[in-house]
Amino acid sequence: MxxxxxxxxxxxxxxxxxxxxxxxxxxxxxxxxxxxxxxxxxxxxxxxxxxxxxxxxDLAQLLSDVALERMQPDAAPVSTGSLRGDLEVWIEGYIEEMTSDVGRTILRDILSSPKIENADACANYMRQQFDIMLERAAERGEEVPSSDALINHLFAPIVYRLLFASSPPNLAFARELIDEMMVTGKSCEPSNS
Incomplete structure (x- = not known):
């Protein structure tokens, strides 16, 4: 049966x-x-x-699960016709949401879990969003970085500032990161050494 x-x-x-x-x-x-x-x-x-x-x-794990559910994207990223435009629109929304008290609490709850799985799942949600943008850009014939490069050189600095910096990231900072990605990030891959 x-x-x-x-x-x-x-x-x-x-x-x-x-x-x-x-x-x-x-x-x-x-x-x-x-x-x-x-x-x-x-x-x-x-x-x-x-x-x-x-x-x-425990309560920390429950709060982490609730926060992770809120991090799950509702829809595919907006398509603007260029990778740069897609990244700018996406990161602007992310910064706007995550610089709020609620957004920062969500991030802290995910990271406070004794289990690493929720942090991994959160990172995978972001990677999936980046993969969608990168796939669309590649289909348009644009040269694209890897999703790892986007995670390491765009997403990670923003999350670091959200969690640890005295002033939160802003759109100007994000645009600088995107500019660097578009110039140098295409070949930036994490080192295994």
Missing amino acids: NDLKATRPGGRSARIQQSVHNTVRNLIETQGRESLNVPLIAQAAGVTPSTIYRRWG
Whole structure:
């Protein structure tokens, strides 16, 4: 016979996850983040605390999962007709969203998880967005850098400034990074040494 998990994608487990995620977002909005704890979330979501501990391990991992869900792109990046234009529009939206208090909290929540998988998933979301832009540019006949070059020379400096710099990145800084990428980034590949 067929395994229920194989025939019911999502099912009860997905409904529990969505209920808990929605509850966390609602509690943050209505009561503030500092009031959050596992028993409060469990009660509001209609599950037992042990369900949350079994599935997420601790509050940090749960907050990381909720943040990761918010990082998942809703749509493909806007196509402007050039790689430079696509990167500028994408990075402008990213900076606008992530320089907000909510955006910075999302990044910190993802990084605060004891499991590295959420940070990896976040990086993969960004890589997928870059791959879409790079594929479109290549189809137009543009010379394109690798997605690794975009991650290392465009995305990483912006995230660093979001998390650690006293002043957040701005569009002028992002455009400088894009200019450097367009000139030098085409051959920039990470070294394995």
